[in-house]
Amino acid sequence: SAVISQKPSRDICQRGTSLTIQCQVDSQVTMMFWYRQQPGQSLTLIATANQGSEATYESGFVIDKFPISRPNLTFSTLTVSNMSPEDSSIYLCSASGPNTEAFFGQGTRLTVV
Amino acid sequence: GENVEQHPSTLSVQEGDSAVIKCTYSDSASNYFPWYKQELGKGPQLIIDIRSNVGEKKDQRIAVTLNKTAKHFSLHITETQPEDSAVYFCAANSGAGSYQLTFGKGTKLSVIP
Numbered sequence: 001s002a003v004i005s006q007k008p009s010r011d012i013c014q015r016g017t018s019l020t021i022q023c024q025v026d027s028q029v030t031m032m033f034w035y036r037q038q039p040g041q042s043l044t045l046i047a048t049a050n051q052g053s054e055a056t057y058e059s060g061f062v063i064d065k066f067p068i069s070r071p072n073l074t075f076s077t078l079t080v081s082n083m084s085p086e087d088s089s090i091y092l093c094s095a096s097g098p099n100t101e102a103f104f105g106q107g108t109r110l111t112v113v
Numbered sequence: 114g115e116n117v118e119q120h121p122s123t124l125s126v127q128e129g130d131s132a133v134i135k136c137t138y139s140d141s142a143s144n145y146f147p148w149y150k151q152e153l154g155k156g157p158q159l160i161i162d163i164r165s166n167v168g169e170k171k172d173q174r175i176a177v178t179l180n181k182t183a184k185h186f187s188l189h190i191t192e193t194q195p196e197d198s199a200v201y202f203c204a205a206n207s208g209a210g211s212y213q214l215t216f217g218k219g220t221k222l223s224v225i226p
Contacts, residue, residue: 030212031212041218041219042217042218042219045215096212100145101162102147103159104157109154
């Protein structure tokens, strides 16, 4: 299984600022994804991070708010831009290998004040 | 798109008893069904998965069954232990061979010593 390192693990940010979350995988993976998880809720897919091209966003999520980069097969970043208290959530990075199994990082717990 | 329903939302069992969590999916093209365990403050951990070419899979105290005709799959935990207490999520991929997962809403399992 892939080991996924995500940082920061938590942060408290002022509204109007931006936070960039990093995700590093210990092996080459086929796909990388970013999810949001509200407290006590399920996982909602934000976007698929595509290597070397623009991410593919799900309905309700836009690039201006959640810009994503994936410069190589093992690294991706998610930025939460112009934050408001409604952005307070857990953000999770996921990676899938060639056999479809998906593994998750520990998550970034974001609080916007 | 794929829709995954999960029941029950909460489940309490006595230590040593069995626990069963059930999920249904909507897309008959889905062919990969993983289960995740999420402990407080951690990312989801893949505990078992099943593909559509098999009907059952076991790993020690954990088993998953799949009924393709009825489009439902279940997680069975036998001889439950307090450390099994967590939130469990089922998921289904969005069509044959897809890496994108749709998650159920989760089941909070409490094992009472």
